[in-house]
Amino acid sequence: MKSKIALPVDTLLPRILKALDATEGRSANLVLEAAPGAGKTTRVPPALLDAVPGEVLVLEPRRIAARLAARRVAAELGEHPGETVGYQVRFEEVAGPRTRLRFLTEGVLTRRLLSDPDLRGVDAVVLDEFHERHLDSDLALALLRRLQQRRPSLRLLVMSATLDSAPVARFLGNCSVLRSEGRLFPLTVTNQPYSPAPLESQVAQAVEMLLREGHTGDMLVFLPGAAEIRRAMRTCEELVRRAELLMLPLHGSLTPEEQDRAVAPSTRRKLILATNVAESSITIDGVSAVIDSGLARIATWSPWTGLPTLEIARISKASATQRAGRAGRTGPGRVIRLYPAEDFQLRPDHDTPEILRGDLSQLCLALRAMNIDHPEQLAWLDPPPEAAVRSAESLLDRLGAHGEAAQQLVRMPLPPRLARVVLSAKERGVGEDACLVAALLASGTPSPHPDLLHALDSMRRGTDPALRQHVEQLRRTVRPSRQSAPNDDALLQAILTGFPDRVARRRTSGKTATGAGNQVLLSSGGSAELTGEPGDGEFLVAVDAEDRKDKPLPLIRISARIEPEWLLDLFPERIEERIDLMWNPRAERVEAVSRLVYEELVLQESRHVHPDPQRTAELLAARALDAGMERFVDPEALAQLMARAEFAGVTAPDLAQPLRELCHGLASFAELRAEATHLLPLLERTLAGGRLSDLAPTSLRLPSGRQTRVHYESGKPPWIASRLQDFFGMRETPRIGPARAPVVVHLLAPNHRPVQMTTDLAGFWERLYPQVRRELMRRYPRHSWPEKP
Template identity: 50%
Template sequence: MPPTIETPPLPIDALLPELRRAAQEARRVVLQAEPGAGKTTRVPPALLEAVEGEVLVLEPRRIAARMAATRVAAERGEPVGEGVGYRTRFDRRTSAKTRLTYVTEGLFIRRLLADPTLRGVGAVVLDEFHERSLHSDLALAVLRRLQAERPDLTVVVMSATLHAEPVARFLGDAPVLAAPGRCYPVDVRHLSKPATRPLEVEVRAAVKALCRELPEGDLLVFLPGAAEIRRAQAALEEYARARSLLLLPLHGSMSPAAQDRVLRPADRRKVILATNVAETSVTIDGVRAVVDSGLFRMAGHSPFSGLPTLQLRGISKAQAQQRAGRAGRTAPGLCLRLYTEHELRTRPDHHPPEIRRADLSELLLTTAALGIDPERLPWLEAPPPAALEAARVLLTRLGAIDAGGHLTDRGRDISKLPLHPRLGVLVLEGAARGAPYEAALAAALLAERDVLRGPAAPERSAAPRGEDGQGVPVGDCDLSERIDRIRAARGDEARARSLGLDARGVARVEEAARRLSRAAPVRRAAETAAAAEADRDEGLALALLTAFPDRVAKRRAPRSERFLLTGGGEVTLARESVVKGQPFIVALDAETRGSGAGSRTRVTLARAIEPEWLLDLFPDAVEEAIEVEWNAKAQRVEVFSRLRYGRIVLAESRERAADHPEAARRLAREALRAGLHVAADPKAIEALKERLALARRLDPEAGFPTLDEARIEEAVSRLCTGCSSFAELGRLDLEAALRSLLTPEQARRLEALAPTHIALPGRRRVPVAYPPAAPPYVRAFIQDFFGLRETPCIGGGRVPLQLQLCAPNRRPVQVTQDLAGFWARHYPEIRRQLKRRYPKHRWPEDPLNP
C-alpha cells in the first residue's frame, strides 16, 4: 500500500459538515468555492459519509479526473482503483471496492445510456460547472429529471467562478454554500501595447523577465494548444540549458506518465508549458509565476460537417482570474499577461455555454436513446430550436431516428460508440463493408487533430498515386492518403516524421482506431459474407459516403476547382487535396474564410465517389425529373430529363421540347415577359383592342370580348403549343389567334363598325389607325381626298375619322375632322404654298372637281 501523503488543512474543510447536512436534507447543493479552496479533492470524499452507494464526480477533462482521483487516493493512503478510482475514454482504474469515481462528463453520459436510473449511485458531483460544456448541461438536466424518480439521489454542482443563483433556482432553490480560497497576493502585469511578435517569442521574453525578477519558484505558461507548446519549447531550449531549467509540456493528449512527471517535485526549476488543463482541478505545487498568453482553444463544431473542433479564442475574464490565481497558491506570486488591460476589458465575463454554439446531433441522439423528448426536458438553458431541428434533420438522414424522432436500430448501435453520429455511421458501415480498421482509423483522424506536419519526403512517400504536374500527389481520398502514410510509418517515430506525420498524434489516432474497431457492434452474417468480397478501399469510400450523405458535391466544369453541394451553395477544393479531376466528391471537412457575402468555403478533406453509389445507397433520395429551362441566349425553351441528388445532377439527356406542355407554358411566360413584339406587331394588337372597345361602345348588345391581359396571355399560350423558341413563335399570327375569339357574326359586325381600312376617291384603300385615348384616324396625301366633300365616318356614320392630310413629303400639313371646312377655308392658301414647292404635282383650284 502506498504511503499516505500529507493532507494539509484547506479552506473548504470547515464547510464540509454543513455540506454533508445539506446533501442529506436537500439532496441538491450548489457550492461556490474560490481557487485553492480544495473542493475537487475534499468535497467528494466527504459525501461518502452523507450518502449510500457510489459517488460520481464529473470532470471536464481526462487529466483532471485522473489526477484528482490519484490525489484523493494518496491522501487516503490507498492505491488508485480501490476505494477511489477514475474512468476516462481510454483509461480506467476502478474495482468492486470503488465507491468514489472521478469520470469525464462524456463517460457519465455513456453510463446514463447503459443505466438510466444510475442504480447504486448515491450522489453525482458536477465539478467546474462554470465551463458549461454540452455534456454537463445535459447531465444536469437529466439528473434534475431523474431526482423525481429517485429522491434519494444527491446532486452537487461546484465551481470557482460560477453564478450560483440561477443554478440554485433551477434546482428548486437549492442551498448555496460558499468557501473562500487559499490564495496569496498576485502581482498582475499587462503589456503596454498589443503584442506584434510571434507568440513563442513573447513567451521567451516573459520567461526570461520572470526568471530575473523571481530567483526561485516554478513558472507556469498558459498556451492555447500542443502546437504552440512545441514552438514555445523550441524557442526556450537554449535559454533553459543555460539556466538549468526543466521544460515540461502539459496537455490532455500526453501519456499519464508524462503528465505525472509535471506534478512531481524536481531537482531544478520547472517551466511548465500548459494548455487550459492547468486552469482548474489540477494543482501544481511550487508555481510562483504565471505567463498568460490570453488564448485557448474553445470546443466548438465545424459548421460544415458538424464534427467537434477546437477553435482558437481569447480567454474570458473569469479564465484570466483563474490563471493568475495559479501563481499565488503557496506564496505571493507574479502573473505576466501577454495582452493589454484594454484587451482584457473587452473580453466577456464568461464565454457562452456550449449548448448555444454546438452541433446538437450527438445530444439529440443521446436523448432519443434515453427515451426523452429534449423539448420537454428541464434545461438550465434550453437548446436553440433551430439547432435542434438541424440535428433532427441530420439524424433522420443518417437513419439514426425515424420521422417521429424515435431511435432506430442503427441509432441504437451508433449511440453505443463514443463518437459524433456521423463518425458512428462511418465505423458501423466500415465494419459492414469489410474495412473495419480503415473506417475506425478514418473516424479517429476526423475526430482528432490532424496528424500531418508537412509533406512527405519524396524518397519516403507512402503509396504514391501520381502527381498533378506541380508536385501535388493525386489520389481518390485525402483520408486514404493519410492512412497510407500512417501504415508506411509502421509505428517508427523517425519514419513518421519523414512522412510528414506527427508521431505522437499518429500513436493517439491508432490507439483510438483500435478501440473503436473493437467497440463496433458485431456484424450480421449476411453483412460479413458481403464484406468478405468487398474491396477495402471502396468499402471505406462507401462508409464515408453513408456518413456524409449531405456533403456530396459536383464539379462545376471539367477543370474548375468549384463544386456545387447537394444542399446548395458552392465550395472550392483545397490546393493540397490529392483528389484531382474527379467530377463527384464527398466533402468530409471544410473551412470558411471571410464573412457575409465575401465568405468562401474551402474543402480540406474529400473523397472521390461514383454517382452510381448514390443510386445504390440512397435510392429514395435520387429523383428523376423532367426540367424545363429557358436559354436566354438562344431564346428558346430546352427540356432535360435529369437524375438528381438534391441540387446536383447525376445524369441528364435532352428531350424534344415540343412534346412537353410545360415547355409551351414556359415559352409563353418568357414571351409575355419580353413583350408582344416577339409574337406579333404590338401596334396591331393594340389596334384590335381599340377596335373592339369602340365596337362595344357602339353596339353593346353584340357581346364583343374584352382583350384584357388574361385573354392575351391565353392566346399566347395557345399559340405556343408545339413551339419552343421565339423564332418559331414569330412565324405565327397572334392577331389572327385573338380574332378567332370572335364569332363570324361578331367579326362581320366589327369590320362594319371599326373597319381596318376605308376607300378614298384616289382609288386606294388606306388603313384606319386606332390609337388609345384618341380618335381613330387615317393618314394620306391631300390628292387622295380630292373629290371627297365630307369627312368619312365609321361606326355606322357615328364616328368621324381624324384626317391627317399629307404633302408629297408625307408630312401632315393639316389635321382635321371637318374636311368641308378645310376645303373652304384652308385649302386655297395651302395650295399656293405646295404648288410652289411641288410644281410637278396636281393642285386643282376646285378640289371637289379635280
C-alpha cells in the same frame, strides 16, 4: 499514508456532510463555491465515503483532471489508484473490487446510466468544476435530477470556483450554498498593451520578461489550441535553450503519458504550453507564473450551414480568474495577461454554456438510447435551443439512430457520425481501417493529407504515439474482424453512411479565383472550399468541415471521394427526379433539363425538348417578350395596332396571352418567326370585343372606288393620303372612331406630293380649291380639273 497539508475546505467538511444528510427520506443537494486552492477536488469527495455506505462518483470535465485527482486522493490515503480510489475515462479504467470513490469524465457517466439507469450502489455524485458547463455536464445534471425523483436519497453536490450558484441551487430544489475561501497566495498581475505581433511572438516576449525579472519557478502559458502551442514552441526554442528550461505541451490530443509528463514534478524548470485543459481541477506543482493569451478555441454550431464552427474567442472573466489562480497555489505568483486591462473589463462574467451554442447530436442520441423521445421530457438548467435540437434529431434520423441502433451507436466512444462509420465499416469487413479514420477525426490530430485515402495510407505507416494509442484503444472496443487487404470502396461507402448530409460536387470551373483550392457545391445548398490538394473525383464527402467567420465559405479540410451510384444504393428515398424547363440562349429554344437530384445536388443531367406544350409555350412567350416583339412581327404594323387601340379608347393590348396561344406547340424563336404572321390578327381579335375594325378601321373607300390606308400615330389624329382626284365627289371629311372624329386628309398632286392637309373637306372645296385648281391645271394640263368636283 501521505501526510496531509491543511487546506481551507477542511474546516467546512462537517457542514458539507450535514447539508448532504439525506435521512428522513428527503433529498439532499448542495452547491459548493470554493476558491482556487481551497482543496475541494481532493478533500470533499473522500470525506463523503464516511457519510454514505455506497459508491461516490466525481465527474470531472477532462480526462487529465480525473486521472490526476484520483492519483492525488489515493496518495493522501496512502494507496495506489485502483484500490479505494479509482478513475475511468474514455478507453481507460483503473479500479478494483474495493473501489468506492471513482473519478470519471462526464461522458462515462452517460454510458453508465444506459446500462444501469438507477446507478445501483451509488449514493452520491459530485459534479466538479461545473462552471465550465460542458454539454455532458448539463446532460449529467438533468439525468441525475431525473433519477433523484426515483431515488430521493441520492446526494448531488455541485462544486466550482467561479460558478453563478443561484440558478444551480434553484434547479436543485433551492438547496444550500456553502462557500470556502481558497488558499491563494498574492498575485502580481500585469496586463500588456495591445500588440499586432503574432501570438507566439507575444508569448516569447512574456517569457523573456519573466526571465529578466529573475523568475525561478515553472511557467504555464495558456493558448487557444494545439496549433498555437506548436508555433509558440518553435518560436521559444532558442530562448528555452539559453535558459535551460524544459518545454512541454499540454493539450487533449496528447497521450496520457505525455500529459502526465507535463504536470509531473521535474528537476528542471518547466515552460508548459497548455490549452484550457490546465485551467481548473488540480494544482500543477511548481507553477508560479502564468502567461494568459486570454483566448480559447470555442466549438459552436452554425444554424445556417449545419456545420460545426471552431473559432478562437476571448475567454470570460471567470476563466481568466481561474487561469491566473494557477500561479498562486503554492506561493506568491506572477501573471502576465497578453491583453489590456480595459479588454478584461469588457469581457462577459461567464462563458456561454455549450448546450446553448454547440451541436446537440450526441446529447439527443444519448436520450434516444434511454427512450427519452425529446429533450423537453427532462428538466434542464438551461433548456437546449429548439433549432439545434431539430438539427440534431434530423441528423440522427439520417444515421438510422432508432431503437437498438441508437444504443449501439451511443456505446461507441465516438461522436454519432463516426460511430455510424465504424459500425457500417465493421459490417463491410473494413472495421480496422475505419478505426484509423475515426481516431484521426475524433482526436483532432492534423491530417497528413486533405484526401482521406491518402491520409489513411500515411496513417498506416505513421508513428504518432497519441494517434496510434487511440486507434488501438478503439479497436479493442469495436473488435473488428481482421482485414486481409484494403477495400477502399467499402470504406468510403461506410464513411458516406456517417456523413449523408455532407455530400458535395466539384464546380466544373475548377480552381477558385484565389487559386487556394477548389469550390464545391453542397447537397444542403451553398458552396464550400476544399483546402490543400484534395484527391480526384467529382463527388465527395466533407468529413472534416468547418464554417469559419473569417472565411467567406465553409472550409473542407478532409474529403473522401464517393460514387453517385452509392447514393442511389444507400439513400434511395433522398433521390428525386426533377424536370425543369431551361432557356438555351445560344439555340434560342426551350429545352427540358431532366435532373437526378440528391437533396439540392445534381447527380445527373440531360437536355431534350420538353413534352409539356403549355409550360413550353409560357416560357417561349416570356423570352420573346424579353427579346422584343420587333424580332417576330413588323415593327410598323405592331405600332399601328397599338395606336389604333389607343385611338379606339380601349386598354393597351396585352401581348402575353395571344403570344402564349401562338406559341402553343412551338419551342424556339425560329418556329415562332414562322408563325408570327398570325400574331397581330390574333391580337386584334382580342381587342374591343372584336370590334376594333369598326372603331379604328385600317382603310377607307373613296368616291373613286379606291381604298386608302388609315394611318395611326400615338397622340395624334389618324390620317389618310391619296390623290386629290380620288376625293372628287366627297364633300364631307370622313369620320371614324367612337367619337366620330374627322381624319386628317392629305390631298396629293399627281406626283403624289401633298398640296393640302385638312380636316374640313367642304371648306377646302369652297375656299381653297379654285386657287389649287388653277395651279394644278397649269402643271398637269392633261388631267381633268372640274370647277365643281
